[in-house]
Amino acid sequence: MNGVTHGGIREAIRNRIVAGEWKLGELIPGEMEFAAEYECSRTTVNRALQALADEGIVERKRKGGTRVRPMPAPQAQLKIPIIREQVESRDAAYSVRIVRRETLAPTEEIAQLLGLGQEGRCAYLETLHLSDERPFVFERRWVNLGTVPDFEEADLDQTSANEWLIRTVPFTRGDVSLCATSADAKLTSVLGVEQGEALFTMKRVTWLGQRSVTATQLYYATGYSLDFAI
Amino acid sequence: MNGVTHGGIREAIRNRIVAGEWKLGELIPGEMEFAAEYECSRTTVNRALQALADEGIVERKRKGGTRVRPMPAPQAQLKIPIIREQVESRDAAYSVRIVRRETLAPTEEIAQLLGLGQEGRCAYLETLHLSDERPFVFERRWVNLGTVPDFEEADLDQTSANEWLIRTVPFTRGDVSLCATSADAKLTSVLGVEQGEALFTMKRVTWLGQRSVTATQLYYATGYSLDFAI
DNA sequence: TGCGTGATTATGTATGCACATAATATTGGA
C-alpha cells in the first residue's frame, strides 16, 4: 500500500480545485496524468474523479476530459429537523398538546394533495409543540386512513404523531415545501404571536409507494430560522 | 457484460430499501449474497453499497455488516437555486435592475457576520430580480472587498453579482439560513407587496477558506415557496 | 470459570486488465 487511497486523492484534488489551481470550467489533467503524479493506477484516480463528479465539483465527458464545474450548483445536505430534537438541542423542555383530533372528510385542497377522491377518510390533527411551555410550532396534519387505518386508534400521548408514523409506515418519498405565512386569527391565538406576523412554514406530503400517507403543515413561531451549511 | 452495473445495483437496492424490504436499522444482506443474487462480482456490489453509504442511505461497519440507516431524520439534497434559472424554468423572462450600488463601511451586524473589524470596506448592492418585469426577488448584498477587491470594478450589467462572484471566487463554505420576514416599508415599495406581508427569506454568508466573501439576503415576493423532495 | 490468543469473517482498498462507449480527429472516396 502506498498511503494513497481513492479517498485521499479525492480530497487532494478537491483541495487543489477550491484553491483555484484551475479556473472554473477549465480542463483538469487526465486520469493517466494524475495516476503518474500520485503514483497509483488509473482506476484509483478514476474512482476519485467519479466521486468528485458525484459531489458536483467536476463534470466529466468521455473523451472530453474532466473540467471544473462552471457553476458549482451549491447543494446542501438539509437535515429535516424533528421538532422534539430541535427543542431539546436548545436545552429547553419539550412538550406537546393535542389541540384537536377527529376523523373527517378532507378539504378539496388536501384531497388533491393526498390524491384522494371524495370518499377518502382522513384523520385530522392539530398539535401545538411547546418549548419550555412556550408555543414553538403549530402543526396541522391530515393522515390518509386508507393507507394507515391503524392511526385512528394510535395512542399519541406517548409518542408524537410524527414519530408514530415514522415507526409504523416508513415512507418512501416526500415532497417538502418551505414558505412564509402571515399569521391569521387562528395562528395568532394558538401561537401567541401578533396578527399578521411572518411565520416560517414547512409543508410536507409523504408517500408510501403510490399511496399518500400524510400531509403536514408546520407553522413556526416568530423568529425561527432553519440554518444549515453548504 | 451482464447489463448489471454498479449504478444499476445501487438503484435497485435503494428501491428495495425505500420499499421497506428491510426495517429501519436492520441488517441487509452481505456483499456476497447480493453478488450471487445479481450475478456479479463482490467488487461491483461493494461499489454500489459504498455509494449508498455516501448518500447516507445505509451505514456500514467492518464485519458489522450493512444496515439501513435509521432515518427518522430524513435528509434531503437541497439544491440552492440560482435566481435566473428559477425564473427561466417557469418560462418567464429574467431581468435584473441594480437599485443601489456603493462602497461603504458595513453595519455592525454585517461586520460581525463577515468577521470584519471597523476598518473593513464593503461593496453594498441592492438588486431587484424580475420575472417577466414583475418583481421576484429583492437582494441585499455586502461583498467583502478585502477578499474580492476586483468586485468594485466588476461590470454587473452582463452577469449578475452572484454569477460574477461564483465565476471569480469559488467559495469553499457557506452558511444558509431560511426564515420569514414581514415586509417593511422599503420591501413593500420595491417588491410591490402589501405592508406586513410574509416574505420567504434566504440569508447566506459564503467563505473562501478563512476569509468571508459575501453576505446576501434574498427577499422573495409573496407566494414563493422553495420546493424539494426527500 | 475466566481470560488471552489466534482463527474466522465481512468489509475496505488498490491493482491490472479487458472491453465498452462517446467524442473527436483523420482519412478516403465521389
Next chain:
DNA sequence: TCCAATATTATGTGCATACATAATCACGCA
C-alpha cells in the same frame, strides 16, 4: 471540396485478485 467511414483517445465499467483491517468467535490454558 464535402461528406461519410474509420481510427484514436479519454473516460466508463466490470472482474479477479491480493492484501488490509476490525469485530467476533472458538479454543485452550491457567
